[in-house]
Amino acid sequence: MFRRAFWFTAGAAAGVWATTKVNRKLRQLTPESLAAQAANKAIETGHRLKDFALDVRSGMAQREAELGDALGIEGPADRGLPAQRRRAALENHKHHKKHYEMLDEKRSYNRNEDH
Template identity: 70%
Template sequence: MFRRTFWFTAGAAAGVWATTKVNRKLRQLTPENLAAQAADKARHKAVETGQRLRDFALDVRTSMNQREAELGEALGLHTPVDAPPPARALPPQRSRAALEHSKPSHPQHPKQTYNRNEDH
């Protein structure tokens, strides 16, 4: 009698365990959960890719600055890489009186219009 009770209880426990596992798996396979899992994976991949791109850009920038310093040293240039460019000299300003004096008051040759129909 104890054997039957033991096996009956063991079978019932196995059935409950299996039913619970199947129901959990079915809940994981619903469209909403699948979409959420895919979004989480995509978000994780995007963050990881962004970090890799940022690290790559920093490596490129560091190498570029190092190479520019090496070239500057080799060419005898001693300006820092991040120094602003030298200021350009502005042309001298002319006064209004000087500008007025340089303009002719009347043109020497009046402007003539060209009419191509006059030649015929």
């Protein structure tokens, strides 16, 4: 009698355990769960890439400083555009802005014009 009760209990426990495992795996394979897992992996990868880029940037700055010291060159004070190129860029921007303003003036906004 005890033997049958033991095996009955063991079988029921194994069935509950297997059912729980299967249901858990099925929940992991739903589209929503897969999308959430993919999003988490993408975020983790983005953080790793950002950390890598920051490490590379700091290593580059350190090596540049070492080379500057070795060669007796001081680093550039301003990394902006030189004055001539900056002026040209601003003039080019003004030219494009005027061009688009002229196009806007030529456009007619009459809705009935096409009909």
